[in-house]
Amino acid sequence: MWLHRSRRFRLLAAAATLALAAVTTGCSGIAQGFGITTNDVPRSALCPGKPRAQHITVVDLWWPFASPIINGSAQDFNCDHPDIAVNISVNGQVGDDSNGKLLAAVAAHKPPDLVMSWDDLLTAWAAKGELTPVEDHAAKMGIKESDYIPQAWKSTLWRGHQYGIPVDWDPDSMLWYNKKVFAEVGLDPTKPPTTWAQVQEYAAKIDKVENGKIKRIGFIPWDGWQFNYIQLGHQFDAPFKTGADQTVQLDSPQMRKLFAYEQKIARKFGGAGKINAFTTVTGAQGAAADPLLSGRVGMRLIGDWELGQQAKVGKKKFRETLGVTMMPSPPGGKPYLSHSGWSFMVPTGAKHVDAAMVFVEWMLQSDHFGKYIGPANGWLPAKTETLKQDYLTSDPTWRDIIEIDSKLPRDWWLEPSPVLGPYYRFLDEAQSELTALDGTPAQLLARAQRQVEDALANAIALGVYG
């Protein structure tokens, strides 16, 4: 009995000491937890080697994805501007704020000073009052319209104000193909398909199903860029209308044709469930997780950011494995190339807008963009002068992409509208059910049409649309 109690006592004492040790090591966080701000500038934001400036303005930047190189940019920036320190925190879903953190921060009047997010959310957020107009601050920093690709600049405008500074402007939907897979099935790796019929023909050669188990797929039109149905819809010559005149045209004969085509492919492999379970390998990292690079899929419609993988597998291996070309249009369709980009935006209530703009201007200078953003993310710049950067001109794949990009207007994939979000969410879901073999194209598109019209009506009635 006594022994038992002493053992428990010893365990308790050990636990208590451990707890105490843990607490003392984590002191700074705990003080902050109780509202005692320490006003400490993170060391990762200060220039190594140079003495700290007397007065430092801290700019809080929420970066949407892990990028090992971006933290280096904060230090580099501080070396050039000792009185400003940029505190970069990776906030996973800032891209679309699907976890509501940005909304919560703005509602609580404690937003970050700067975020980087997708262009298509800009109008929705601006209409909601979540963003601050930046045209004055941008003008002060010498950021002018003539330096940028016109469509990229226009994507940041809404109702007479500018709400973002464009960072990149990328072709979203090009046909990438795996040269090794081509060679394996007897296709010439230097000759990608140039017509729609060829795409289907090559895909059929690459498809491999053994005993009901998928071993390789040639082409999954909806896989790759999330909005391939917009790209292909344009190529099928479907009309998409929204924006100022507020008419929506989701359900059209051309879209139905596209959906019928997609459903045929889905049916061939037993539905999207089986296809997704094949293309995704849980736990795989880097190149192994990429269905195209790993050869699970022979061709893929995706944007230039596929080049972000180049850093992971090496330039030589990347060039040997992947090639890229323009996606051919179906007979009766028209050529098209969707574009979109990310912008720096300033949430409403941000405290250090001017300092944030200094950083934006610095980051968008060609050499900094070329170091920290372009190659790591696989992005083409929105600033025209940056197109002459080394990482683009010296790389054969980038040269191919720029050539593709120059053949067609750099059009934005969809007109701006605060109802854009539900617009593509409904279409996305229609496609999701379509490929799960859960409905016909006509039914699903008609439903999506009704849903978007309804969302628009609701937005107008609630005054959200303006």
Add this chain to the structure above:
Amino acid sequence: MSVPVETAGARRAKRWSKTIVSHIALICVAAAFAIPVLALVSTALKTLAQNTKIPVEWIPNPFVFSNFVQAVKTAPFTHMLANTVVIVGLEVIGVTLSSALIGYGFGVIRWRGRNAVFMLVIATMLIPYEVLLIPQYILFSKFGWLNTFYPLIVPYFFGVPLYIFLFRQFFMRMPSELGEAARIDGASEWSIFARVHLPLAKPGLLVVALLQFVAGWNDFLGPLIYLNDKNLSTLVLGMQYFRTSQYQVDVGGQAAYSILVVAPVVLIFFLAQRRLIEGITLTAVKG
């Protein structure tokens, strides 16, 4: 009516077969319950290459501890541990003392309307947290408590219905004569509570402390909403650090991290199993 008489032998055989069937069933179910845990441990001990191999290598050979080392480095482990210890510690103190006090008020002191108010306490358990989530957030933001520990700790100093119920039961089972002598002597109700009933309530305090420790340690929604800053995170929030990109997860690292996070709770469980189960059955069964 004559009852069919079984031979003693037949009855024994029946009992044996029943036992065997029960055992088999229990073992099967136990195995089913254990499999996810084994999968977790197995994943934690494998490298990236081993984890993505098909066919799956169930028993890692060789097995590595690198995931555990990496897990502690990837997420700011010591900070999160410290934060969690502080938050949960304060929660436990707050909730045990306040619930005991309130339970006493419902269980021992006889006043008109106490049963009706107690029904109200229980009824609040029916309110789905979705209804209160956003208004509470707005309230706390008006207090200036966002991005601090206060929203997680302070509400617990006002009692939790389940624990109030537990303490009420506990105090009601104590003989009502317990405080009589002191009451006759003119002692205040508070001193009777603090000096007579509370010391006797140690088992109840322990159970509530354990239950809240587990609940607080595992709490995800609260810290997710109120702790924005990285260096305020609790351990459970640390699971997010293992997302290497939008769809890619470092499963080995996340598995190892998960094991580290649940280890204290599992340890406490093994040490205090009996008390915990007693406490739970006390609420549900005797209630």
Add this chain to the structure above:
Amino acid sequence: MSDLNEARTATAAASPGGAADGALLAPPAVRVSRSTGRRRSTGNERRMRRVGLAFISPWIAGFLVFTLIPLAMSLYYSFTNFNGLQASKWVGMRNYVRIFTSDPYVQAAVYNTLYLAIFGVVLTSILSLALAVLLNQKVRGIGIYRTLYYLPTMLPVVISAFVFTLVLDPNTGALNALLGLVGIDGPTWLYSTTWSKPALIILGLWGIGNSVIIYLAGLQDIPKYLIEAATVDGAGWWSRMWHVTMPMLSPIIFFNVLLAVIAAFQNFISIFYLTASAGAASIGGPANSTLTWGLQIYVSAFINSQLGYAAAMSWIMFVVVLAITILMFGLSRRWVYYESGEKS
């Protein structure tokens, strides 16, 4: 400690022959109040009321600030177009009307929520009862079984969900491997529109440990003489189960099922984590097959910024839960048997 001794001696003196420890377990002495309708409270009663309220004052304060006020705020928001950022405008019943007429996700949300609630509660109840019955026999190693069954309930929800993304993986998961052993080609679980909900129910089954423990304690509480009497009367195992055990257990079954139903309606985090992490993931799962009411509230609030609408949805959920609770209490008079004849 001296206070305790005082208390012990006081009690011992008051109830001769009763040891202090034993007294702790004795049923509380009941003082039958003989109030005949309304009468003015005596001075003593008023004093006791003040003291009682003083003791529960922390709860009262907390209830007002953290429950009642947010409840009122939430109700108010449900009648506005509140989006968290800009000033809200009163829109009357518009949100509620939209929920019942034109929200495209309501149908799926209702269906999925009901599916998960009904199948989930039925399956978990049957399984936990069955396990408790099995454990109730003098089984060797009952401690180990109890530990194994109860352990999963000690894990944080996100970790349980993560573990199940591993187990349910179509290619590398344990479940499909086991099915493969018996020759079944396992479905794609979380990637499939038909199997995503069953996958969630399987996760729910892992957490029945709590119920098993409670049922087990309840079973052990059933007076042996009843079982023996039934055996003597010639009742077989099933007959005993149906006519003695179940009725005696019915209050516990009732409360457990009620709590399970309420929990099923509120369940959100595990579904969110599972569907947001599987492969080509989207909130709501493949083709919205796991979009539940709670999940749709989250989407309305944090993705669409329609906080007023989300508040309306959450109030509807609240009302439904209340209605079900009242219904179950009403039904309980029919089939729940309380030995002492009192109602809870």
